[in-house]
Amino acid sequence: MWHDAQVSLLITNIGELVTNAPPDGGWPDAGAPDGGSPDGGAPGSGRARGSGTSGGGAAVGGLAGSGAFASVTDAALVIEAGRVAWTGNAASAPAADEAVDAAGRAVLPGFVDSHAHLVFGGERGAEFAARMAGLPYQAGGIRSTVAATRAATDDQLRANLRKLAAELLFQGTTTFECKSGYGLTVPDEARSVAIAAEVTPEVTYLGAHVVPPEFDRDPGGYVDLVCGAMLDACAPHARWVDVFCERGAFGPDEAAAVLTAGIAAGLQPRLHANQLGPGPGVQLAVQHGAASADHCTYLDDADVGALASSATVATLLPGVEFSTRQPYPDARRLLGAGATVAIATDCNPGSCFTSSMPFCIALAVREMRMTTQEAVWAATVGGARALRRADVGHLGVGARADLIMLDAPSHAYLAYRPGVPLIAAVWRAGERAAR
Numbered sequence: 001m002w003h004d005a006q007v008s009l010l011i012t013n014i015g016e017l018v019t020n021a022p023p024d025g026g027w028p029d030a031g032a033p034d035g036g037s038p039d040g041g042a043p044g045s046g047r048a049r050g051s052g053t054s055g056g057g058a059a060v061g062g063l064a065g066s067g068a069f070a071s072v073t074d075a076a077l078v079i080e081a082g083r084v085a086w087t088g089n090a091a092s093a094p095a096a097d098e099a100v101d102a103a104g105r106a107v108l109p110g111f112v113d114s115h116a117h118l119v120f121g122g123e124r125g126a127e128f129a130a131r132m133a134g135l136p137y138q139a140g141g142i143r144s145t146v147a148a149t150r151a152a153t154d155d156q157l158r159a160n161l162r163k164l165a166a167e168l169l170f171q172g173t174t175t176f177e178c179k180s181g182y183g184l185t186v187p188d189e190a191r192s193v194a195i196a197a198e199v200t201p202e203v204t205y206l207g208a209h210v211v212p213p214e215f216d217r218d219p220g221g222y223v224d225l226v227c228g229a230m231l232d233a234c235a236p237h238a239r240w241v242d243v244f245c246e247r248g249a250f251g252p253d254e255a256a257a258v259l260t261a262g263i264a265a266g267l268q269p270r271l272h273a274n275q276l277g278p279g280p281g282v283q284l285a286v287q288h289g290a291a292s293a294d295h296c297t298y299l300d301d302a303d304v305g306a307l308a309s310s311a312t313v314a315t316l317l318p319g320v321e322f323s324t325r326q327p328y329p330d331a332r333r334l335l336g337a338g339a340t341v342a343i344a345t346d347c348n349p350g351s352c353f354t355s356s357m358p359f360c361i362a363l364a365v366r367e368m369r370m371t372t373q374e375a376v377w378a379a380t381v382g383g384a385r386a387l388r389r390a391d392v393g394h395l396g397v398g399a400r401a402d403l404i405m406l407d408a409p410s411h412a413y414l415a416y417r418p419g420v421p422l423i424a425a426v427w428r429a430g431e432r433a434a435r
Contacts, residue, residue: 010096017075021396110174110402112383122148181206342382
């Protein structure tokens, strides 16, 4: 059944409703690109019949300094005008125009994937096979995708992007970020961000992904291009600016120049940091007020302290470590220090070709020693924090009604049954979007 977002919907008989909503219902002022509402209206507008959690909620587990996992058992939820209007015990649920019986299944916020590279041509399966045979991962492999992307038509890039976006949705991801970075010319980067903007407002300009071959002898000239004409062409279609600050890509001075130029053009910063080895990336991200430092595989005490004492989210990408056989980030160290942690897919054709947030949650639990509650929080609220969004990632009253129903009684099944397709239904802004 496809649901009209203007008709109220009651989902009842929920075995476990993961709300991630704080007990007082308060949320930081970090709204959506449209001001926090899927239709541009004020958060919480509409015909809400109830407010708050009416009982049975419990904040448990959680992440130090960054909110808590919260859930309700034997629960119900009401959606009105594309937003969450009420949550609480099923026995106390108000009436609604339509109803869905969850039959004891779990309902969670839709996943928020804050790091993905989805506009590209070609594929790199042979490179993956070579890595599994012992070849180490290197940043230079990106160049093969650059060549394929430049050769692809707009329609080919668009079709591949929409295919991947559909994969994300069917696996429970209702909000995702999408980067450029495989064109590396002014026209190719401009078309990449424009095509990405057709499917998500969370578009990142990543002209500083690697130095393309034609600038091998003039990397400074390429940085000037990224900060100048390329930025001018891409900024109108993007919300974020990013840099791959790693050996074989861009150093700290170059990364700082790109971030500074992007901020001056009205973009918000984020950064690939400390993936391939120790480096200045995390410190640079914090210094520039970046929303997120992504990868965070090789951190020293100063890096961990900087993340814990700032609003910069540590976004961990365990699918990359799975696909490259690198060491996994030390999530327990970050959580223990009080850093805000997110999980994302880093879906890309080279180092991690998965679009599955459930798979990344399972990896986070098994390989990074996160609890199931921490991993789900990081894949929902954590991702929202990494995108500076307060309207998604939770099911508090007034949140956008992005939610998933599992074919399972508990969120823990996402790690307990890895690789099993557990997403039974997806709603986005109150409308049935998948299954």
